[in-house]
Amino acid sequence: MPRRPLLFCLLLLFSILLLVACSGHDQGYSLPALHPPEADLGRNRPTCTDCHEERGGPLAFADFNHTAYFAESHRNAAGRNVQVCNMCHQPSFCNTCHATGIELKPSVMNQSDTYSRTPHRGDYLSRHRIDGKIDPGSCFRCHGNPKAARTCAPCHG
Amino acid sequence: MNSPYGRSVWRIGFFCVLCGLLLAAPTIAGAMEVRLNSQTLLLFMQRNTPTSTDASVVPLYEYLQADIGARSTRGLSFHFYGWAREDLNDSDYYADNPDGELLYGYLDYSRPFSHLNLRFGRHYVIGGLANNSIDGLSLQTDLGPDFVLSVYGGLPVAFDTTAGRSGDSIFGGRLAWHSANLHEVGLSYQNINNDGSTEDQRFGLDLSLALPAGVNLSGRSTYNLESDGFGENFYEARFALSDFNFRTFFENYTYADYFAPGAQTPNPFYVLNRTGEAQTNFGADVVWRMSSDWEFGAKTKFYTYDVNSSSAAYYSGLITWHGQDLTQIGGEIGTMQGNAADNKYILSRAFFYWDRPAGLPLSFISGDLLYAAYDQPIYGQDNSFFASLGAGQHFLDDRLELKLSGDYSSDPYYDSDWRTMLVANYRFDY
Numbered sequence: 108m109p110r111r112p113l114l115f116c117l118l119l120l121f122s123i124l125l126l127v128a129c130s131g132h133d134q135g136y137s138l139p140a141l142h143p144p145e146a147d148l149g150r151n152r153p154t155c156t157d158c159h160e161e162r163g164g165p166l167a168f169a170d171f172n173h174t175a176y177f178a179e180s181h182r183n184a185a186g187r188n189v190q191v192c193n194m195c196h197q198p199s200f201c202n203t204c205h206a207t208g209i210e211l212k213p214s215v216m217n218q219s220d221t222y223s224r225t226p227h228r229g230d231y232l233s234r235h236r237i238d239g240k241i242d243p244g245s246c247f248r249c250h251g252n253p254k255a256a257r258t259c260a261p262c263h264g
Numbered sequence: 265m266n267s268p269y270g271r272s273v274w275r276i277g278f279f280c281v282l283c284g285l286l287l288a289a290p291t292i293a294g295a296m297e298v299r300l301n302s303q304t305l306l307l308f309m310q311r312n313t314p315t316s317t318d319a320s321v322v323p324l325y326e327y328l329q330a331d332i333g334a335r336s337t338r339g340l341s342f343h344f345y346g347w348a349r350e351d352l353n354d355s356d357y358y359a360d361n362p363d364g365e366l367l368y369g370y371l372d373y374s375r376p377f378s379h380l381n382l383r384f385g386r387h388y389v390i391g392g393l394a395n396n397s398i399d400g401l402s403l404q405t406d407l408g409p410d411f412v413l414s415v416y417g418g419l420p421v422a423f424d425t426t427a428g429r430s431g432d433s434i435f436g437g438r439l440a441w442h443s444a445n446l447h448e449v450g451l452s453y454q455n456i457n458n459d460g461s462t463e464d465q466r467f468g469l470d471l472s473l474a475l476p477a478g479v480n481l482s483g484r485s486t487y488n489l490e491s492d493g494f495g496e497n498f499y500e501a502r503f504a505l506s507d508f509n510f511r512t513f514f515e516n517y518t519y520a521d522y523f524a525p526g527a528q529t530p531n532p533f534y535v536l537n538r539t540g541e542a543q544t545n546f547g548a549d550v551v552w553r554m555s556s557d558w559e560f561g562a563k564t565k566f567y568t569y570d571v572n573s574s575s576a577a578y579y580s581g582l583i584t585w586h587g588q589d590l591t592q593i594g595g596e597i598g599t600m601q602g603n604a605a606d607n608k609y610i611l612s613r614a615f616f617y618w619d620r621p622a623g624l625p626l627s628f629i630s631g632d633l634l635y636a637a638y639d640q641p642i643y644g645q646d647n648s649f650f651a652s653l654g655a656g657q658h659f660l661d662d663r664l665e666l667k668l669s670g671d672y673s674s675d676p677y678y679d680s681d682w683r684t685m686l687v688a689n690y691r692f693d694y
Contacts, residue, residue: 137379140338151589154553161504167472167480169504174551175561175582180511183482183500187440187448187472189390190379198368198388199301199329199345205388207397207422208365209347211325216305218685219654219669221615221630222592228613229634229650230675233642237600237607239532241567241576244496244517244543247533248395251523252422256530257361263531 138166142194152222153195166191178224207254297334300692303327306352309683313357322352338374343387345369368397379412380405389416392438392452393468393486397421400434412440423458423528431460438468448472456526463526465489479503488521495522512548519543542570547578559584563598576602580611590619590628608639627665630654641676648675656687665689 152173159168170184171191185192192201203213204226213225227235239246250256256263305325313319326348333341348364351357370385381404388397391404391414400418407413417435424432436454452468470484483499500513519541523533547565554560560583567576580598587593593616600609617630632652640646654669667687674680 140374151586162474162478162480167474169509170480170482170502172509174509174553175559175584176511176549176551176563180500180549183470183472183484183498186391186395186470186484187450187482190381197329197331198343199327201390202345202367202388205390205395206367208362209367210349210361210365211305215685216303216327218652218671219628219630219656219667219687220617221632221652221654222590222594222617228632230636230648230673230677233638233648233676234609234611234636236642237602237609237638241600241602241607242543242545243519243533243536244515244522247523251530251533252420253425253528253530254422256533257425259530259532261360 138190138194140194175224178226204249207252208257296332298694299331300690301329302688302690302692303329304688304690306686307683308685309681311355311357313355314359315356319355319357320353321355321357323349323358324352325349333372341372343368343370343372378406386421389414392436392440392450392470392484393454393466394436394438394452396434396454396456398434410441410443412438412442414438420456420458423456423463427459431457433457440470446474458526458528461526462490463528464524466495475501477503486522488524491521491525493518493521507553509551509553510548511550512546514546515544517543540571544568544570557586559586574603576600576607588619590617592617606638606640610637611635625657627656627658628654630669636675638676643676645676649673650675663691 154173155168155171159166161167161169166188167184171181202209203216209216212227212231214228214231217223217225235246246259250259303326305323305327307321307323307325309321310318311321313321328344328346330344331341332343333339345368346364346366349358350363366386368385368387370383370387372381372383374381383402384400386397386399387402389395389402394414394416398416398418398420400416402414402416404412404414415435415437417433419429419432420434423429434454434456436452438450438452440448440450442448448471450468450470452470454464454466454468455462456464465488467487467489468484469486470482472480472482474480480502481499482502484496485494485498486496487493488495494516496515496517498513498515500511502509502511504510519536519539523529523537525537529537545565545567547563549561549563552560560581562581563579565578567578569575578598578600580596582594582596584592584594594614596611596613598611600607600611602608611634613632613634615630615632617628619628621629630652631654632650634650635647637647650671650673652669652671654667656665656667658665665688667685667689669685669687671683671685672681673683
């Protein structure tokens with residue numbers, strides 16, 4: 108597609124949306140930019156439903172409970188409501204895994220944070236020979252582009 | 265941008281912007297907050313390099329993050345995150361890798377009215393089909409009380425490695441319809457061009473439905489418009505019974521449509537794309553919070569294939585004891601059982617994290633043990649062992665944290681590998 112018309116269309120769309128957004132009215136429930144500081148979250152793994160309704164409130168807070176499996180199952184919840192993640196996490200936190208060129212794998216970058224159950228801990232290089240054959244889609248989600256696949260290239264070409 | 269010179273110019277440019285904003289920030293807005301986070305890592309290890317065996321490799325990494333602007337109140341803000349590396353021993357271990365990367369550097373404008381959020385620069389876009397780093401513009405806003413629209417466009421960062429950035433583009437968006445918390449249905453589209461040709465073009469549907477009895481069904485389907493087929497269908501149902509939280513899931517992947525068929529699809533996915541294979545997985549996990557201290561989990565996942573006509577299953581269980589703050593002790597055991605002998609392994613892990621140990625001049629002590637046994641040897645070895653021990657301490661009113669960890673591994677790739685890492689995290693606010 109030619110670059111100039113595409114750019115024009117995008118700018119036009121952005122402009123219209125800006126006008127619509129700026130002239131909008133209060134839409135009811137609005138997530139705060141940060142989780143209210145007066146709520147003492149402590150340093151432990153957050154369980155949202157200790158204070159919030161599981162379902163039926165403005166958000167399905169149960170989906171955001173940081174259970175032991177949350178790291179490997181937050182995809183759907185975060186994909187729809189990334190603003191919820193942003194209330195506590197800066198983008199750099201997400202970039203530990205979701206980045207196109209961070210070089211150090213999450214388990215090395217946060218080696219001593221053993222509580223965080225980061226992916227690829229220990230000898231994953233060996234295990235990935237089996238996991239990769241059985242479930243290659245799980246590799247593709249993070250390594251499916253030329254930049255993120257640089258770690259695959261030395262062996263896979 | 266692909267050449268080292270281009271990358272340097274890019275980095276220097278952003279560094280100048282960052283410095284300018286840092287210097288100007290107090291002047292242009294007295295109430296503006298500035299936060300810097302520096303993570304410096306020094307690793308010691310031995311690796312085979314292109315020119316020598318067991319060479320000492322001593323990389324020094326700096327991960328720098330800057331946030332300028334009030335984070336707690338909405339408005340204009342600037343965010344930066346990037347890293348650079350220098351091998352202090354001058355080995356050629358990293359000869360084929362870049363020495364740094366700008367992960368993001370963007371201006372953000374948000375306001376509560378309409379939940380407007382506008383970002384410009386290098387940033388990550390998440391939502392619907394989007395899970396991409398772009399150099400460009402993104403906007404998200406409510407359209408009335410029932411609709412949310414997000415659009416984005418620019419250059420795809422992931423493709424700047426192939427023949428420069430000329431002819432590269434990425435654009436897409438998502439329109440979602442929701443009603444309170446009862447349902448949300450999103451339609452999304454994404455188009456990626458690389459070097460002037462369409463690399464990937466997809467249409468996506470995502471949904472979340474609050475069903476009776478507290479069951480929440482959510483998932484997504486993606487349709488590959490280049491290969492004309494559904495690449496992915498992924499759906500899960502979550503529900504709670506007393507202190508038990510259940511999640512069941514179903515996922516289906518058609519390789520020819522899921523692994524993007526573009527010319528730049530990296531291996532091994534490019535090869536898989538041509539196998540005609542389709543994979544279906546299903547399974548469940550459950551977490552039982554017996555008390556605020558004890559947590560138990562179990563997970564199972566089954567894999568089936570159309571062409572290969574084989575199957576595999578993964579079973580695991582874990583137990584965690586939670587103490588004060590981040591203190592935890594836990595263990596996990598799992599097994600992968602594939603049809604073929606070389607698709608089987610047993611994995612076990614035990615860990616602890618002692619947060620702010622009483623009577624010790626440390627902010628934490630942590631340890632990790634992993635042991636895996638393979639049904640068929642890999643490079644002549646049928647098991648792997650990994651151990652890690654770490655400790656840290658806070659200084660300067662908790663603004664500075666020093667962490668030291670030592671790791672040992674013995675596995676099919678490394679007979680006996682020692683690695684040491686020193687980390688300095690520094691946080692600066694004004």
